[in-house]
Amino acid sequence: MKVDLSNDFKEKYRNLMGERADELFAAIQENSQEAFRLNPLKANYKNVSYGLDNPIPYSNIGYYGDINGNSIDHLSGYVYSQEPSAMYVTELLDATGNDKILDLCAAPGSKTTYIASKMASQGLLVSNEINAKRAKVLSSNIERMGITNTVVTNNSPKDFEKKFEQFFDKILVDAPCSGEGMFRKDPESVKYWSLDYVEQCANRQKHILDSTYKLLNNGGTLVYSTCTFSPEENEQNIAWFLEKYPDMHLEEIKKYPGMEDGRPEWGNNNSELTKTLRMFPDRFNGEGHFMCKLVKDGELEEPKERQISDGLKKDDFQYVQKFAQANLANLSQNNWLKISDFLYQAASLDSRFKGLHILRNGLKLGEFKKNRFEPDIAWILALKPEELKTDFELDQAQFEIYLHGESVILTDRPNFDNKWIGLSYQGKLFSWGRYSNQQIKNVYPKGLRR
Numbered sequence: 001m002k003v004d005l006s007n008d009f010k011e012k013y014r015n016l017m018g019e020r021a022d023e024l025f026a027a028i029q030e031n032s033q034e035a036f037r038l039n040p041l042k043a044n045y046k047n048v049s050y051g052l053d054n055p056i057p058y059s060n061i062g063y064y065g066d067i068n069g070n071s072i073d074h075l076s077g078y079v080y081s082q083e084p085s086a087m088y089v090t091e092l093l094d095a096t097g098n099d100k101i102l103d104l105c106a107a108p109g110s111k112t113t114y115i116a117s118k119m120a121s122q123g124l125l126v127s128n129e130i131n132a133k134r135a136k137v138l139s140s141n142i143e144r145m146g147i148t149n150t151v152v153t154n155n156s157p158k159d160f161e162k163k164f165e166q167f168f169d170k171i172l173v174d175a176p177c178s179g180e181g182m183f184r185k186d187p188e189s190v191k192y193w194s195l196d197y198v199e200q201c202a203n204r205q206k207h208i209l210d211s212t213y214k215l216l217n218n219g220g221t222l223v224y225s226t227c228t229f230s231p232e233e234n235e236q237n238i239a240w241f242l243e244k245y246p247d248m249h250l251e252e253i254k255k256y257p258g259m260e261d262g263r264p265e266w267g268n269n270n271s272e273l274t275k276t277l278r279m280f281p282d283r284f285n286g287e288g289h290f291m292c293k294l295v296k297d298g299e300l301e302e303p304k305e306r307q308i309s310d311g312l313k314k315d316d317f318q319y320v321q322k323f324a325q326a327n328l329a330n331l332s333q334n335n336w337l338k339i340s341d342f343l344y345q346a347a348s349l350d351s352r353f354k355g356l357h358i359l360r361n362g363l364k365l366g367e368f369k370k371n372r373f374e375p376d377i378a379w380i381l382a383l384k385p386e387e388l389k390t391d392f393e394l395d396q397a398q399f400e401i402y403l404h405g406e407s408v409i410l411t412d413r414p415n416f417d418n419k420w421i422g423l424s425y426q427g428k429l430f431s432w433g434r435y436s437n438q439q440i441k442n443v444y445p446k447g448l449r450r
C-alpha cells in the first residue's frame with residue numbers, strides 16, 4: 001500500500017535534509033523490515049520452526065524474518081515479532097537481573113518482553129501503560145512469554161511520582177510520538193499526522209520526561225526513544241531536558257553500519273547531541289527510530305522497602321501443597337501473595353505499589369476455588385517440562401482440537417495418576433489439561449482459543 005505523505009511533511013523534510021529527503025520518501029514506500037526474537041526464558045528456546053540463519057548483528061536473540069501469530073512458536077511464547085530498529089532500544093538499556101527497571105510506556109510489550117528476557121527472571125521490572133485496553137494486551141504478552149519478575153501497571157507517569165521518587169536504576173521511555181518512522185508499517189497512521197500533532201507529541205513527551213527524572217535513582221540510566229523523525233520530539237526534547245536537568249548527561253552509544261549520529265543543528269547546536277542515534281530507513285535495515293542513553297550523576301542508592309502482608313490463610317497453603325504434590329515435581333514457595341481468590345508469586349511485595357492500578361504482580365499461579373486450588377495458564381507458560389509430573393505431547397490433530405476449545409479423547413489409557421497435566425505441541429508447553437477417564441478436558445482460556 002502506498003503511503004500518502006502530505007505536502008507539509010515533504011516540505012518540512014526537504015528543508016531539513018535537502019536532496020536526501022527524496023531517498024527517505026522513497027524508502028517510506030518500500031516494505032517494512034520484519035524480524036522476531038527468541039525467548040531464552042523457555043526450555044530449549046532455539047527449538048523453533050523459523051529459520052535462524054539471518055541474525056541481527058546487535059542482538060543475540062534477534063533474527064530477520066516474519067512469524068505467524070497462529071503458530072505454536074508464537075502461542076507458547078517461543079518467539080516475539082519485533083522490527084529490528086526497536087530491538088536496539090532494549091540493547092541500550094543493558095538490563096541485568098540486579099536492576100529495578102521501569103518501562104514507562106510499555107504496551108504492547110515488545111521492548112518490555114525483551115528487557116525481561118535479559119533479566120532472566122531476577123530483579124524487578126515495572127511495565128506501565130497508561131491506556132487501559134493496551135495495558136491488557138501488554139499483560140497477556142507478558143504472560144505468553146512466561147515472564148515472572150514484572151509488575152504490570154495501568155497508570156499515568158505522574159501517579160508514580162510521590163511513592164517512587166529516585167527508586168528506579170533504569171528507565172525506558174519509549175515515548176508516544178507522531179510515528180513518522182512507522183508510516184510504511186502502518187500506512188493508516190499517516191492520517192493523524194500534522195505539524196500541530198508533532199508539537200502536541202513533543203509537549204506530552206516533556207511532561208513524561210519531567211516525571212521520569214523524579215523516578216530515576218542517582219547514578220541511574222534513562223533510555224529515551226521515539227519512532228519518529230521530527231527534531232521537535234528528538235534532539236530538541238533532549239536539548240531541553242539537558243538544560244533543565246544539568247545532572248543528566250548523554251552517554252556514547254555504539255553505532256552499527258547504517259545507524260547515524262543525532263543532529264545538533266536540529267536541536268540547540270549542543271555538540272553532545274551527536275551521541276544520540278538515528279535510524280532512517282533509506283540507510284538502515286529497519287524502521288525509523290531515534291534513541292539515546294542518559295545517565296544521572298551520583299551513585300546508585302538502595303531505596304528502603306516496606307513489605308505488604310501476603311494475605312494467605314493456613315488452609316490456602318494446604319490447597320496449593322495438595323495440588324503441587326499431585327501434579328508438580330517440586331514447588332518453590334517464594335514471595336506468595338494472595339489477592340482476592342488469586343495466588344501470585346509476586347515480583348514485588350513493596351508497599352509503594354499500594355494505590356497503583358496493578359494488572360499483574362509477578363506470576364499468577366492460580367485461583368482458590370471451594371476447598372481446592374486450580375492452576376492458571378500463566379503458570380504453565382512459565383514452567384519447564386521437568387518441573388511437572390506429566391508433560392504430554394499432543395499430535396497435530398489433537399493440538400488443533402484443543403486450541404479450538406474441545407476436549408481430546410485418548411484412544412489408549414495412559415497411566416496418569418494426576419489430574420493436571422502439561423500439554424505440549426512440538427515440544428513446547430502451551431496449556432494445562434485436566435485429565436480424567438481417557439479424556440483431556442479443555443481448560444484453555446476462552447480468549448486464547450482459535
Ligand SMILES: C[S@@+](CC[C@H](N)C(=O)[O-])C[C@H]1O[C@@H](n2cnc3c(N)ncnc32)[C@H](O)[C@@H]1O
Nearest residue numbers: 105106107108109110111130131134174175176
Ligand atoms: C511507542 S508506544 C510504546 C511501545 C512499547 N514500548 C513497545 O515496545 O511495545 C507508546 C505508548 O505510550 C502510551 N502513552 C500515551 N500517552 C501517554 C502518556 N501521556 N504518558 C505515558 N504513556 C503514554 C501509548 O498508549 C503507547 O502505548
